[in-house]
Amino acid sequence: QQQVKQSPQSLIVQKGGISIINCAYENTAFDYFPWYQQFPGKGPALLIAIRPDVSEKKEGRFTISFNKSAKQFSLHIMDSQPGDSATYFCAADLTGTASKLTFGTGTRLQVTL
C-alpha cells in the first residue's frame, strides 16, 4: 500500500524559530512531493512542491529538503510567525495518474509569541 508517513503530529514553535516537519514515503515511483497548508475551517492550499531531481527548493521562508536515497523529505519554516499557525500536509504523487495524491496525516503547527 502506498503510504506517506508524517511527523510530528503537532508542533509548538516560538516566534522567530524554525519549524521542521518530516515525511517518509515508500513508493520509489513517486516523482512529485507537494506540501499543503490548511487553516481552520478552510480547504488545504498548495504551499510549495519539489521533484526528486533536486535536493532542495526554497520559496521565501519555506524550504523543502529532499533525500531520495532515504525516501524522506521535510518542510522547514524559517523565522516562524503566528500567521504560519496551521495544519501542514505532505503528499506524494505519481505524475500522469490523474493527480491521485497520497497525503500524510498532517502536522498541526502553533507558533507562539
Added chain:
Amino acid sequence: SQTIHQWPATLVQPVGSPLSLECTVEGTSNPNLYWYRQAAGRGLQLLFYSVGIGQISSEVPQNLSASRPQDRQFILSSKKLLLSDSGFYLCAWSVRVEKLFFGSGTQLSVL
C-alpha cells in the same frame, strides 16, 4: 479565474438519513474532480475521483457514492448515513496533474 464552490458549509444529519453534497467549478473545462474526507488525526482520504462526465472511480468501499452529471459538477451522496460518516468533506479539482485546488469544505455531523 477559476473558482470552486462547495455547499453547505456545515450539516447536521441524523443516522439513516440521506446525504447530498454538491460541488461546482467555474472558469475551467474538463477538470479532474475529487472528493476527500478529513477525519481528525487521519489526514486527507481520497473517496472518489472523476476524469470526465459519468466517469467515477472509487478509492474506498463505503456507503457513499459520487456522480458527475455535468462537466464541472460533482455530487457526493449517501442513501443512509452512518455515525462513521461524520467528518470534513472536501471537493477539489485539477487540470495540471500536479496541483489540486480545494473547496472550503463541508463539516458533516451525523448524530
